[in-house]
Amino acid sequence: MKKAKITAYVDAALFDEINELAARRRVPKTQIIEAALASxxxxxxxxxxxxxxVRRLDRLTRSLERLERDQEITTEALALFVRFWLTTTPPLPDDTYSAAKAKGKERYGGFVKTLSRRLSKGPTFAKELSREIENDLRATESQS
Structure with a gap:
């Protein structure tokens, strides 16, 4: 193949890098410059x-959508629980307050231990719930 000659001026540091790469790979500088230009x-x-x-952005978008959905489920579940708890829990009499506070502290400790075990084991409740919802939706769509 016939080659044409070109003359170009490059930064001295870039020229040194080309020389070093050519020496390391034991190839002519022309070959390195041709490959760089072709690329x-x-x-x-x-x-x-x-x-x-685009593929990475699509994956990130899907991941963000899952996070938003999970956050929405978590917020809604917490709101429903708090509403139910506030509606059904009567106020404590003053004489039982300290005993109830101690029991609450004990129960909270148990809750934190259970939560840490659950998170370290594998699929979280939110993931299980998401799968159940998706399966229910698929079943409903297939029946339609």
Whole structure:
């Protein structure tokens, strides 16, 4: 293949890098410069990079949507629980307050231990609930 000669001026540091790479790989500097120009001018590499970025953005978008859904489920469940608890729990008489406070502290400690065990074991309640909801939706759609 016939080659054309070009003369270009590059930064001294870049020139040194080209020399070092050529020496390390034991190839002519021309080959390194040709490969760099081909890569820079290749439309495929730009399209491949763009496609990879789009795939990553799609994955991030889906992940963010799952997080938003899980957060919404968590917030709604907590709100329902608090409303139910406030509605059904009568106020404590003054003489039983300290005993109830001690019992509450004990129960809270048990809750924290259970929560830490649950989180360290595997799938969380939110993930299990999400799967159940998705399965219920699929079942409903297939019946329609």
């Amino acid at each position: 820079f001018l290749s439309p495929d590499s730009a399209e491949q990079s763009e496609a990879a970025i």
